[in-house]
Amino acid sequence: MIVAIAGGVGGAKMAQGLALALPPGDLTVIVNTADDMEHLGLHISPDIDTVLYTLGGIANPTAGWGIEGDTTATLDQLRRYGHDAWFWLGDRDFATHIYRTSRLATGASLTDVTGEMARALGIDATILPMTDDPLRTVVGTPDGDLAFQDYFVRRRQQDDVTGIRFDGAEAARLPERVRAAIMTADLIVFCPSNPIVSIGPILAVPGMRETLLAAPATTIAVSPIIGGRALKGPADRMLVTLGHESSALGVARLYAGLVDGFVIDHADADLAGPITDETGMAVATTGAVMGGPDDRRRLATELLTFGQQITIPAQTA
Amino acid sequence: MIVAIAGGVGGAKMAQGLALALPPGDLTVIVNTADDMEHLGLHISPDIDTVLYTLGGIANPTAGWGIEGDTTATLDQLRRYGHDAWFWLGDRDFATHIYRTSRLATGASLTDVTGEMARALGIDATILPMTDDPLRTVVGTPDGDLAFQDYFVRRRQQDDVTGIRFDGAEAARLPERVRAAIMTADLIVFCPSNPIVSIGPILAVPGMRETLLAAPATTIAVSPIIGGRALKGPADRMLVTLGHESSALGVARLYAGLVDGFVIDHADADLAGPITDETGMAVATTGAVMGGPDDRRRLATELLTFGQQITIPAQTA
Numbered sequence: 001m002i003v004a005i006a007g008g009v010g011g012a013k014m015a016q017g018l019a020l021a022l023p024p025g026d027l028t029v030i031v032n033t034a035d036d037m038e039h040l041g042l043h044i045s046p047d048i049d050t051v052l053y054t055l056g057g058i059a060n061p062t063a064g065w066g067i068e069g070d071t072t073a074t075l076d077q078l079r080r081y082g083h084d085a086w087f088w089l090g091d092r093d094f095a096t097h098i099y100r101t102s103r104l105a106t107g108a109s110l111t112d113v114t115g116e117m118a119r120a121l122g123i124d125a126t127i128l129p130m131t132d133d134p135l136r137t138v139v140g141t142p143d144g145d146l147a148f149q150d151y152f153v154r155r156r157q158q159d160d161v162t163g164i165r166f167d168g169a170e171a172a173r174l175p176e177r178v179r180a181a182i183m184t185a186d187l188i189v190f191c192p193s194n195p196i197v198s199i200g201p202i203l204a205v206p207g208m209r210e211t212l213l214a215a216p217a218t219t220i221a222v223s224p225i226i227g228g229r230a231l232k233g234p235a236d237r238m239l240v241t242l243g244h245e246s247s248a249l250g251v252a253r254l255y256a257g258l259v260d261g262f263v264i265d266h267a268d269a270d271l272a273g274p275i276t277d278e279t280g281m282a283v284a285t286t287g288a289v290m291g292g293p294d295d296r297r298r299l300a301t302e303l304l305t306f307g308q309q310i311t312i313p314a315q316t317a
Numbered sequence: 318m319i320v321a322i323a324g325g326v327g328g329a330k331m332a333q334g335l336a337l338a339l340p341p342g343d344l345t346v347i348v349n350t351a352d353d354m355e356h357l358g359l360h361i362s363p364d365i366d367t368v369l370y371t372l373g374g375i376a377n378p379t380a381g382w383g384i385e386g387d388t389t390a391t392l393d394q395l396r397r398y399g400h401d402a403w404f405w406l407g408d409r410d411f412a413t414h415i416y417r418t419s420r421l422a423t424g425a426s427l428t429d430v431t432g433e434m435a436r437a438l439g440i441d442a443t444i445l446p447m448t449d450d451p452l453r454t455v456v457g458t459p460d461g462d463l464a465f466q467d468y469f470v471r472r473r474q475q476d477d478v479t480g481i482r483f484d485g486a487e488a489a490r491l492p493e494r495v496r497a498a499i500m501t502a503d504l505i506v507f508c509p510s511n512p513i514v515s516i517g518p519i520l521a522v523p524g525m526r527e528t529l530l531a532a533p534a535t536t537i538a539v540s541p542i543i544g545g546r547a548l549k550g551p552a553d554r555m556l557v558t559l560g561h562e563s564s565a566l567g568v569a570r571l572y573a574g575l576v577d578g579f580v581i582d583h584a585d586a587d588l589a590g591p592i593t594d595e596t597g598m599a600v601a602t603t604g605a606v607m608g609g610p611d612d613r614r615r616l617a618t619e620l621l622t623f624g625q626q627i628t629i630p631a632q633t634a
Contacts, residue, residue, distance in 0.1 A: 040415050040416075040419045041415065041418050041419035041422050042419075067394075070390070071388065071390050071408070073387070073388050073390070073408035073409050073412075074391060074408045074409065074411045074415070075412070077384075077408075077409040077411075077412030077413070078412040080412075080437055080438070081412065081413075081433065081434055081437045082433065082437055083416065090390075091388070091391045091394075091411075092390050092391065092393070092394040094391045094415075095391045095392070095393075095394030095395040095397075095398065096398075098357050098358065098359070098395065098411070098415075099357075099395055099398045099400065101358050102357045102358035102359075105358050116398065117398055120397055120398045120399055121397070
């Protein structure tokens with residue numbers, strides 16, 4: 001059993017590679033839900049949706065999020081009613097949010113609903129929200145605090161990020177299925193997601209970090225920063241404004257103590273030594289930019305091999 | 318000012334005819350909301366939607382309900398998630414329900430939201446829900462009580478109707494705007510809607526019947542039964558199983574005391590005498606089957622003329 005810890009598009013691509021590289025059913029993906037929002041009365045879980053659509057083979061390959069070929073009749077009509085459609089929602093995508101919201105209203109957990117949708121989409125992997133409780137990323141900027149999607153979508157990540165807060169983190173509970181998956185995993189993979197706002201909130205769930213530290217499995221991470229730049233999204237600028245280094249080394253530092261092995265791109269080969277020296281991680285250098293499914297599977301296979309090669313130090317972290 | 322009292326498709330057609338026949342802004346439509354339901358977590362108001370779509374010029378002319386040319390991407394995806402899609406919902410239609418539900422959740426009234434959507438659709442008429450409170454038709458059948466849409470859509474009106482109940486009727490409040498529209502109207506028109514489950518619940522709103530009786534305007538009704546048959550829907554069978562006569566006369570009896578004039582089709586010309594004899598109503602005989610907008614306008618114009626010709630008896634009803 002392999003556990004992938006994932007945020008949005010980068011996490012979904014990596015999870016798809018792992019699903020393709022592993023026997024059916026051998027993958028559990030633990031997904032960030034701190035970007036979730038109530039919008040138009042609907043519960044939207046952008047990162048879960050991206051993982052569902054990607055593993056279900058229906059993701060829009062260009063955007064990375066949303067459903068391929070989706071139409072916008074609903075959103076167009078909402079615009080006619082005066083709705084400020086700053087958040088893009090396709091017609092089939094609306095079905096996801098409507099289904100989830102109506103199931104949650106009947107008392108189902110986010111874990112239940114996610115499992116139902118995964119089965120409906122023919123997904124073999126287990127997809128688990130990091131928590132069933134509300135834990136929301138709030139982005140501090142010079143203009144004040146912003147809800148995550150306000151920052152990310154409405155304001156197009158143009159604000160300098162001066163702080164990150166996870167509202168609800170104290171009360172959020174680690175689901176037993178998440179704990180069990182981590183504790184019984186043979187390998188744990190931190191996907192190349194934004195370490196601050198995709199992986200950060202997952203680590204902020206009380207008990208998550210402790211469980212990861214207690215887990216017997218080797219843990220590896222894939223750098224989402226290549227050549228100092230984020231492949232997608234604002235991770236590079238966010239690292240800098242929050243006082244970190246926008247580099248694979250800067251990311252490795254954030255994972256120091258949690259991760260045994262770190263995967264970087266050829267472009268960052270010169271950072272392999274410094275990363276090992278500073279953090280003690282084993283480093284694998286490969287082509288870490290994921291193209292299509294074949295490429296994702298190739299990187300996943302390399303991760304699995306790398307994970308087997310690492311000698312885990314005694315559990316002293 | 319003309320007030321039309323309307324249920325679903327027949328009411329919407331008549332309301333459109335009146336809107337076309339009258340100067341802009343001179344029509345207020347009071348609409349049945351007892352068919353409303355919560356479905357997929359959304360507040361659906363079928364009769365209000367039919368009136369909105371028809372007056373907005375976007376109704377599906379074949380079905381009478383729904384939006385012309387609407388697609389079903391959302392519903393198809395919901396089916397993929399296992400949703401039993403017994404209630405047809407188009408993509409643009411979903412926007413109506415999502416918009417309404419989200420506005421209601423912020424504390425807006427159904428009257429507010431209906432007005433917003435009417436303006437957005439360029440409708441000059443005022444469309445008013447009969448009440449902003451929940452008042453729901455429950456249909457008694459040999460198999461037990463059914464929520465209205467269960468009876469009407471899911472079970473295709475195949476059950477014998479042995480009783481009708483309006484849950485919530487005691488607590489429902491007559492909106493002041495409805496009361497004022499009725500009291501200041503120059504003519505009140507009962508549209509050719511099902512007298513039991515479309516007009517019936519409107520009359521069940523506490524104060525509605527009394528307001529109609531107190532209003533100075535002439536009141537006329539258009540028979541939804543022609544040649545003993547309902548033009549659409551189960552009104553004919555429902556009348557019979559509830560102990561009434563499935564005829565224009567049977568409908569006139571239900572409106573006796575409330576209505577000054579009654580409009581029947583040429584096919585029922587022989588009932589004109591009996592209707593006047595039994596109920597005291599003036600009767601106009603015309604082509605009461607409405608085709609397209611021109612035909613609706615023609616009938617509306619005849620109604621307006623008929624309404625002016627009737628000498629209202631002293632308010633003794």
